[in-house]
Every structure is written in structure tokens, then in C-alpha cells.
Amino acid sequence: MSGNSGAARGSEDPRFEDQDIAGTAGNPISHLDGNAVAGALWELFRFDIIAAIGRCRHCGAVSVVAQASVYSDAPGIVVRCRSCEGVLLRLVETPTRYWLDVSGLSYLQIDREG
Amino acid sequence: MSTMWRVADVVSGVPETETSRTIGLRVAGLDGYLAGQHIDIRLTADDGYTAVRSYSVASARMDEVLEITVDELANGEVSPYLVRDLAVGDQLEIRGPVGGWFVWRPSNPNPVQLIAGGSGVVPLMSMVRAHEESGNPSQFRLLYSLKSPETGFYQDELRTLDRESAKFTVDYVYTRKVPEAWPSLPARLTAETLLANILPADPAPDIFVCGQTVFVETVAEWLVQAGYPAATIKTERFGGTGGTR
Numbered sequence: 001m002s003g004n005s006g007a008a009r010g011s012e013d014p015r016f017e018d019q020d021i022a023g024t025a026g027n028p029i030s031h032l033d034g035n036a037v038a039g040a041l042w043e044l045f046r047f048d049i050i051a052a053i054g055r056c057r058h059c060g061a062v063s064v065v066a067q068a069s070v071y072s073d074a075p076g077i078v079v080r081c082r083s084c085e086g087v088l089l090r091l092v093e094t095p096t097r098y099w100l101d102v103s104g105l106s107y108l109q110i111d112r113e114g
Numbered sequence: 115m116s117t118m119w120r121v122a123d124v125v126s127g128v129p130e131t132e133t134s135r136t137i138g139l140r141v142a143g144l145d146g147y148l149a150g151q152h153i154d155i156r157l158t159a160d161d162g163y164t165a166v167r168s169y170s171v172a173s174a175r176m177d178e179v180l181e182i183t184v185d186e187l188a189n190g191e192v193s194p195y196l197v198r199d200l201a202v203g204d205q206l207e208i209r210g211p212v213g214g215w216f217v218w219r220p221s222n223p224n225p226v227q228l229i230a231g232g233s234g235v236v237p238l239m240s241m242v243r244a245h246e247e248s249g250n251p252s253q254f255r256l257l258y259s260l261k262s263p264e265t266g267f268y269q270d271e272l273r274t275l276d277r278e279s280a281k282f283t284v285d286y287v288y289t290r291k292v293p294e295a296w297p298s299l300p301a302r303l304t305a306e307t308l309l310a311n312i313l314p315a316d317p318a319p320d321i322f323v324c325g326q327t328v329f330v331e332t333v334a335e336w337l338v339q340a341g342y343p344a345a346t347i348k349t350e351r352f353g354g355t356g357g358t359r
Binding site: 030064 | 117118152153154166168209210212213214215216327348349350351352353
């Protein structure tokens with residue numbers, strides 16, 4: 001990315017250059033959202049956790065998991081709160097085990113019909 | 115734990131643009147899916163190395179068959195294979211369709227504004243098709259931001275729908291090159307252009323935004339600033355070389 005400030009917007013904003021990375025100015029680490037890990041989390045939980053609503057233990061923000069920030073360019077998946085960037089969930093898969101940390105979530109509200 | 119992966123047969127492969135292809139997959143036991151969902155595809159090399167990517171479903175309501183549209187990424191690990199090499203009769207390992215949040219349901223009575231950046235149009239096209247097939251009379255409007263006319267997906271179908279459907283409209287923003295006789299120069303999307311080409315904030319439409327992360331987050335911010343309620347805006351981001359998509 002260029003060193004352009006995040007305040008610049010509009011037709012000449014270089015951040016709209018097509019790139020194969022999802023990073024933003026000032027935050028070069030690419031992130032996606034909870035939608036991107038729907039498959040991996042479905043495999044583990046066997047229900048659609050990204051449609052669930054979760055509360056961040058760090059800042060108290062309540063949001064659907066699909067809208068959390070997801071960092072998946074890593075040995076595992078890291079899901080962070082969109083409000084405070086605190087870690088909500090970490091998942092690492094090995095050939096024989098899942099390692100799951102959900103200590104950043106103080107609750108999940110799950111639709112029984114989901 | 116049992117696996118959620120299953121085998122899909124490749125039943126069709128039709129070029130969409132110079133760098134993309136729509137691939138039909140027959141999935142035994144596929145029991146419907148929601149417009150906006152995606153599948154994961156897993157490729158396994160001879161040495162056991164695996165790569166998993168997500169691809170949005172483009173089709174709506176087909177028995178045991180779904181379609182994805184894959185755009186080839188420079189230096190991609192998976193997409194060049196899917197666009198260039200995969201052949202009808204091949205098999206793929208897939209998981210899903212998954213994702214129950216970035217979806218449109220035919221029972222939804224609200225008007226809908228779809229906003230696509232590039233290949234982000236794929237899950238939105240599934241919604242357009244599901245909406246057209248349903249008896250739902252709600253208004254659908256698509257704003258499609260793309261580099262040039264040549265990079266557009268589903269152009270014949272969108273043109274036909276725009277002309278013939280009473281409940282669907284499409285608008286385009288061209289960022290690098292415009293079609294012949296287009297009334298404006300190519301320009302990247304601005305808040306002004308965005309707001310001039312979407313349904314008004316009152317009554318609030320349901321809004322679905324899909325594209326690369328920067329596109330999605332910028333558009334969502336503009337929408338909120340313009341008074342569209344945050345709760346009505348659903349977003350889906352995709353990246354290029356990341357762990358997904």
C-alpha cells in the first residue's frame with residue numbers, strides 16, 4: 001500500500017487500486033469478516049455460528065459474528081471485535097485436533113431455527 | 115467428528131469474462147440453499163498439501179446443482195486452476211453451502227439495494243435470481259462498480275432483466291474504462307455517485323454490500339453517514355490471496 005492517509009477519499013483514492021490484498025491504509029494486515037469462516041466454524045460447531053449474536057468480553061459490544069473482523073492469513077483463524085479489536089475467538093486445526101479459544105466472548109445468542 | 119466435506123461433480127464451465135468462469139457443480143443430496151451463501155472448495159496436492167477457498171454461489175434454487183463464478187487472481191493458488199484447468203467430469207471437494215447471515219429470503223417484504231464491487235456481484239446475483247423466481251414484488255436495485263465493460267459478469271442477463279423486469283434495476287459505475295457513448299468519464303466510486311444511484315434512505319431498504327474489504331468498508335461508512343440505518347446494512351468482504359475466497 002502507499003503511504004496515503006486514511007482521510008483521503010474520492011475518485012483519486014489509491015486504496016481503490018485493485019490488489020490481491022484486503023489491507024487498508026494504516027492497517028496492512030488483510031482482514032475479512034465472519035462470513036469468510038462460516039465453513040470452518042460450521043464444521044466445528046455444527047450450527048451456523050456466524051448468524052449468532054455475540055458479546056465482546058473486552059468492550060461489551062454486541063454484534064453478529066458475521067460482522068466481526070477475521071484474520072485468516074495465519075496458521076489459524078483469529079476473530080476480533082469490530083469495535084475494540086479485542087480477540088473474540090481463535091481456532092487452530094491440526095491433523096488430529098481442534099484448538100479453540102472463545103474466552104473473548106461473554107455470551108452467544110443463537111437462533112434456535114438457524 | 116465426521117467430516118462436512120463432500121464430493122461435487124463438475125457439470126459445466128462457461129467463461130464469464132476473459133479471466134473468469136461460471137462452474138456448475140452437481141452435489142448429491144444438495145437440499146436447497148439460501149441466496150447469498152457460499153461454498154468452500156478444497157484442493158489437495160499429491161503430497162497432501164491442501165488449499166481451501168470460499169466461492170459465492172451465483173445460482174438460485176436448482177435441484178442438486180449449483181453454480182459458482184470464479185475470478186482468476188494473479189498469483190492465485192486455487193483460482194487459476196478453477197478458471198483454466200478444471201474440466202467437466204472432474205470432481206471437487208466442497209463444504210457447504212454455508213453462511214446464514216449475508217442472505218436474502220423470499221419472504222422478505224423490504225425493498226433491497228445491492229452494491230457490488232467487481233466480483234462481489236456473485237452472491238448478489240444469486241439474490242437477484244431468487245427474487246425474480248419468487249413471487250415477491252419488492253423492489254430490487256443493483257449498483258455494480260467495475261473496472262470496464264469487459265469485466266462485467268452476467269451482462270446479457272442483467273441487461274434483459276433491467277429491460278423486462280418491473281421490479282429490478284441495475285446501475286453501473288465504471289472505474290477505468292466506460293462503454294462507448296457513456297455519459298461520464300471513468301472514475302472511482304464516490305459518496306456522491308453512490309447516493310445518486312441507490313434507493314433512498316426513507317423507507318430504508320435492506321442493503322447488501324459485497325466486494326473487497328476496502329470497497330465494502332468505505333461504502334458502508336458512506337451509507338451510515340448518509341443516514342441509512344446501520345442495522346439495515348449487511349456486508350461481505352473478500353480478499354485475494356487470503357485464507358479464503
